[in-house]
Amino acid sequence: MVGSIHVPVNLSNTSSYIPGEQTYVLPPQGYLEKIAYAVCHNLPVLLIGETGVGKTMSVRYLASKTNNGLRRVNLNGATTVDEFLGKLLINEQGTYWVNGVLVDAMLAGDWILLDEINACLPEIAFSLHSLLDDDRMVVLMEYDGRIVRPHPNFRVFASMNPSEEGRYGGTKTLNEALLDRFPMVVRMEYLPVEEEIEAVMSQSGNIDRQMVARMVKVAEDVRQAIHNEKVFGSFSTRRVVDWARMALIFDVQESARYTVLSKMSKFDAEVVEDIIDLYF
C-alpha cells in the first residue's frame, strides 16, 4: 500500500533489472501515492522537478517495492533512435535486427524511466507519440514497419528538470504534443525540512542530527536565494547528502568546498560560503 493505493507486487518477476532495497523517505506531499495510482492504471507519468528532488529515486523505490525491473535511459542530446528503438546490422548471411532499450523493455515487461526527456532529439520524442497514445505500440519503420506491443507489466516514466527558466543547459521546452500525451505530470518540490533531514541522515549515514539540520538549513536559505535570483544554480538534496557523507570524515567547511561550492560560479560560491560560515 502506498497511501490509499494498493500496488500489486510482481512476485514471479525474475528480471535482472529489479532495483535493490532502497532507502527512501516518503515525501509528505503525496507524490508517491500519485505515481502508484498511475502504475495501477497503466498511465505514463512525467516527473518535473529541480535536480536532486528525488524524481528518479521515487520510481526506483516503487519498482523495488513492487518487484519490477527498471531500466533507466539518459536521453542526452546524442542518444539516437537506433539506440532507443533498435537497428539493423549486417553479417555474411544478410541483415538482422537488434532491439533498442525501449523495445527490449517493452517486450520484457520492465519499467522504463526516460531521464531528461527534454534534452532528447526530436526524432526520439516523435517516436514516443504512438507509445504514449491509447493504442500503446511502437512501429519499427526500419524493420519493415513491424509493430511492437508492450508486455502488460511495462510502464513508462519520464523525468525532466524545469526548462522554463533556462537554468539547465542542453534542455528544451517540451513539445506540447508530447506533454499532452502524459496523462499525469507530477511537479516535485524539495522535501520539507524535517523530512529532508531524515532523508539526508539515512542516505549519507551521517547521524549527527544537529550537523545535518544545519546543512539542510543552508540548503533552504540558498534555495530561497535561487528562487529570488540572488544566487544561480541549484542546491539539491543530493548535494546535501554528498556533503553530509563527506563530512563524516572531513571538516564540514572543507567538505562543502568539494561537494557544494565547487559546483557553483565564483560569485555564487562566495555568497554560499558566507551562508555556510553562518551556520558552522
Place this chain on the structure above:
Amino acid sequence: MISTSDLPPQNPVAENRRTRLERLLQIASHDFDLRFEFGNRDVVGESHIVMKAEAEKVASANFLALKGWALNLLGHALSESWPWYDAALREETQGKARFSALWHALEDARVENWFIQRWPGSIKCFEANLLPNLGGRLLKRMPIGDQIELGLYLQGRGYTQARYMGVVEGFLQHIESEIDLGAHGSSAQDSYTAMLSIYPRVAQWLRTDHPRHVRQSDIRDQGKIETNEGENRPAELMPPGSEPEIEISDELFSVGVTGRRQEFPEWYRPGSAPWFERGLGKKEIHPQALRTNRQTIIAPPYGDLELYRLMRAEVRREVGFLSHRLTNLIREEVYLRFAGYHRTGRLNKAKLWKQRIGNYRLFQRPTISSSHAVAFTLLVDESASMKGRDKYKMAMKAALLLGETLDLVSVPLEIIGYTTEEYEARAAMKLGLTPAYQYRTTRCSPLEHRIYKRFDEPYFSARIRLTGIEPRHNNWDEESLMFAFHRLQARAERRKIMIVICDGQPNGDANHLIETIQWIESFGCKLIGVGIDSNFIQEVYRNAVVVTDFRQMAEELLEILAHEFRPSSI
C-alpha cells in the same frame, strides 16, 4: 535618509564586497529587497542598512570583521531596536549621562547572542571585531565610562577574561545577573529593562566622566537607528599599502590570459604608440598603467533586476523575431544528419548491395552540426562618450538581444565591457605628465575589462549583470580587442566572430587600431564593428555597420547572425 551621493566613488573591490554583503544579509534575513550600502554613518532602517565605512578602507579590510559588523546591523534591523533607542535617548536628555551608549553596548551583546544562537558560525565574524586579547592591560587605562560600556558588552557576550580597573571589575561582578538577563533576552525591551535596573548603580562613576558620544538626533531619520560603534573599528581596516606586481621586461611583455609570451604588433611594445587621429606617432604605456590581462579583469556589478525587466520588455519583440528567424535558419541542423562509410552506426540500406562484394562499410554516423562550431564575443565600449544619446543603453539592449538569442540556439557567447580605470587626462596629470594633451598618445590609466557573460556561463545567470553596462572613462580599442581575441582564440570552435559595439571615439592612433584588426583577422577571426552614430568605424573595420537607433541595430544584428548561420557561409 542619508545620501551616499556625496561619498567618493567606490572602488571595484569595495563594490564587490558591498554586493557580497548585501546578498548575505538578504539571504540571512529572507528580505530580498534589502539594500546595503557603505556610507558616512551607520543607519539601520526598514529594508535599508548603511554601514559606516570608507570605500578605500573597505577594500583592504578584514572581510570577516566587515561581515561581523554588517550582521550586527542586520541584527538590530531584525530586532526592531529603534523604538528603544529613542527611549534611551530620552533617558539621556533627562540627565542620565551615557545611558543610550551603555544600553547600546548591552543591546549589541543581546543581538549578537541571538545571532549566534540562530547562526552558530557567526561567532567568528563577531570575534573578528573584538579587541585583540580583549584589550590586554591597556583596557585598564581607558576612561572608567568606556570600561563600563565595553564591560557590559563583553560580559554580555560571555567574555569574562578582560582586565578592568578593580572598581569596574567589582561592579560588573555585582550586576552579572542583570547583564545576563539583558544580553540573553528575546527583544530590545529586555536589554532596555535590564539597563534601567543597572544604571542607578553605575551613575555615580558616569557623572564625572565626560560623555564620549555626541548624538546628532536632529539629522537622524524617523524609524532609523544610528550607531557610533564604528569608532571602535578593528585595526584590520587599515590598508596594507601593497601594490600588485607587474612583470615588465625591456623587450616584449606578455598580457596573455595564460601568461604565455607572444609576439605582438609593433605598437604593443612599451615605448611604442596612439589618439583617435592617424599618424600621431608612437604609442606609449606608462609603467603605472601596465597590467597583465588577468589584472585588467574587473568584477562586473551585480546589476539591477528591475532595470533588467524593463530592458527585457523593451527588446522582447526583437528577441522573439530574431530567435524565430535564427531557429528557422538552423532548424535543419537540429536534426541529426548521418554520413560516412563505417562498420557500425545506422545501416545505409541504399548501399546494401555492396555486401555482395564483401564491403561491410555500410553504416553511417551522425555528423556534427556546423552551427555549433562558432563562438561569438561581444565587446561593448564603456567609455564616457557612450553616455551621449544613451548610446550605452542601446549597447545594453544589444547585449541582451544577442545573449538571449544565441542562448536559445546554444551558441557560446562572451560579453565584455571595456574602458580605463580613470580618465586619461586626469591620470596623466596625476602622473605629473602636464599639460595632459601633449601626452595623448600615452596610455596613463590601466585598462578595465568587465566580463558580463563568460563563454561557459549560462545566459540566465549573467543576464541581470548586463544592466551594469554603463559609460565610465576612456577606451583604447586596440588593446581591448587583443584582450578579447586572446580569450576567443582559446575556444575550440572553428569559426570565431567578434562584434564590437562602439561610438567610434577610441583613444590612440587609428592606424594602430586598423593594424590590430588586420592582425586579428589574419588568424581567421571575423571582426564586425557596429558604430552608433559614427561613420568612423567604416574606415577601420572591414565589416562595419553604422546604426542610429535600436531597431536598426536589431536588424543589422539579425543580418549579421543570419549571414553567419546560413549554410553557404559555413
